[in-house]
Amino acid sequence: MSGESRLELSGATRIHHLVQRAIGRLVAPLWLPIAAVVLRFFCGHRIENRPSVQEEFRRLRADTRSPLLICANHLTLVDSFVIAHALAPAWRYAIDFDALPWNTPEETNFANTPLHRALAYLAKCIPIRRGGSREDIANVLNRVVYLLDRGEVALLFPEGGRSRSGRISSEGAGWGVGRIVGAVPGCRVLCVYLRGRSQVTWSDRPVKGDRIYVDLACIEPKSDLRGARRTRDLAQQIIKQLVHMEESYFDGRQ
Amino acid sequence: MIDEKGKQMDQAAVMERVVKILTPWVKDEKALASVSLETNILEDLKVNSARLVDVVIAFEDEFDIEIADEDVDSVNTVGDAVNLITSKLD
Numbered sequence: 133m134s135g136e137s138r139l140e141l142s143g144a145t146r147i148h149h150l151v152q153r154a155i156g157r158l159v160a161p162l163w164l165p166i167a168a169v170v171l172r173f174f175c176g177h178r179i180e181n182r183p184s185v186q187e188e189f190r191r192l193r194a195d196t197r198s199p200l201l202i203c204a205n206h207l208t209l210v211d212s213f214v215i216a217h218a219l220a221p222a223w224r225y226a227i228d229f230d231a232l233p234w235n236t237p238e239e240t241n242f243a244n245t246p247l248h249r250a251l252a253y254l255a256k257c258i259p260i261r262r263g264g265s266r267e268d269i270a271n272v273l274n275r276v277v278y279l280l281d282r283g284e285v286a287l288l289f290p291e292g293g294r295s296r297s298g299r300i301s302s303e304g305a306g307w308g309v310g311r312i313v314g315a316v317p318g319c320r321v322l323c324v325y326l327r328g329r330s331q332v333t334w335s336d337r338p339v340k341g342d343r344i345y346v347d348l349a350c351i352e353p354k355s356d357l358r359g360a361r362r363t364r365d366l367a368q369q370i371i372k373q374l375v376h377m378e379e380s381y382f383d384g385r386q
Numbered sequence: 387m388i389d390e391k392g393k394q395m396d397q398a399a400v401m402e403r404v405v406k407i408l409t410p411w412v413k414d415e416k417a418l419a420s421v422s423l424e425t426n427i428l429e430d431l432k433v434n435s436a437r438l439v440d441v442v443i444a445f446e447d448e449f450d451i452e453i454a455d456e457d458v459d460s461v462n463t464v465g466d467a468v469n470l471i472t473s474k475l476d
Binding site for chain 1: 428429435436438439440442443446452453454455456458459460461462
């Protein structure tokens with residue numbers, strides 16, 4: 133790893149991560165198969181071309197020399213679970229727990245009861261409060277940068293929230309994703325376009341029994357700009373890639 | 387602080403220009419009418435956090451300064467923005 137990130141984490145936060153990862157790894161063999169069974173059989177979600185998606189992710193993970201940030205479009209509350217389910221089988225995460233992406237769910241959606249908080253903790257979540265103080269948001273972004281620098285995988289939704297229109301907004305890329313990519317030298321971005329075949333706009337969950345379309349594209353955003361322009365440029369490169377993937381999806385349906 | 391016309395810029399002048407820059411992104415125009423240094427940019431003015439990057443770029447252009455990502459971490463209120471810009475102009 134580069135180890136050149138400009139952002140620093142406190143010792144307490146680093147220990148917090150070590151403990152969260154250790155506990156998550158310890159109990160992963162218990163909850164990962166259950167989650168996979170729930171998604172596959174109770175929810176009936178079937179990932180299209182899952183073998184090739186998993187082969188591509190395995191190939192990208194094998195190159196551990198550069199950090200890997202997953203950026204996806206966002207239509208349902210369980211997208212992060214479905215993406216993890218699509219990218220690798222549960223048994224692989226149990227063996228290679230670092231491959232299970234860290235993600236940053238909205239605190240009010242996933243941390244409002246002790247049970248939800250516990251599940252989010254085990255599933256490598258770092259809750260974030262949208263519209264919260266800049267310091268709190270910066271702390272979460274710093275943690276993601278730290279994890280990427282360590283060779284772990286993180287998942288972000290560049291739009292920040294679920295798309296109300298059901299389509300990616302090219303204006304929607306926030307500050308955070310550009311800032312993270314800009315702070316992690318050599319960061320690869322795995323763009324994931326995910327959509328249930330019956331999905332029209334946004335919802336809590338995909339339609340029960342739906343087939344889930346998944347498309348992957350790995351890019352390495354770069355920018356010669358400085359300051360905030362660089363941050364915006366990096367974020368827009370990711371959004372443009374996702375928009376392109378969305379256009380391919382809809383073109384393919386015609 | 388000297389503006390482009392060679393005049394000394396005080397805090398009020400910086401604030402006036404900051405508010406002018408924020409105006410296109412403000413969703414709560416009532417809050418804008420009573421804006422002060424204590425007004426929170428996201429919570430009170432309802433500026434979309436995803437658009438903060440555009441606001442910062444507009445600050446950079448208006449005042450001919452460069453603002454690092456880390457600088458923005460301490461900006462919650464209009465007064466924070468004014469103080470940050472003022473410190474860059476010094």
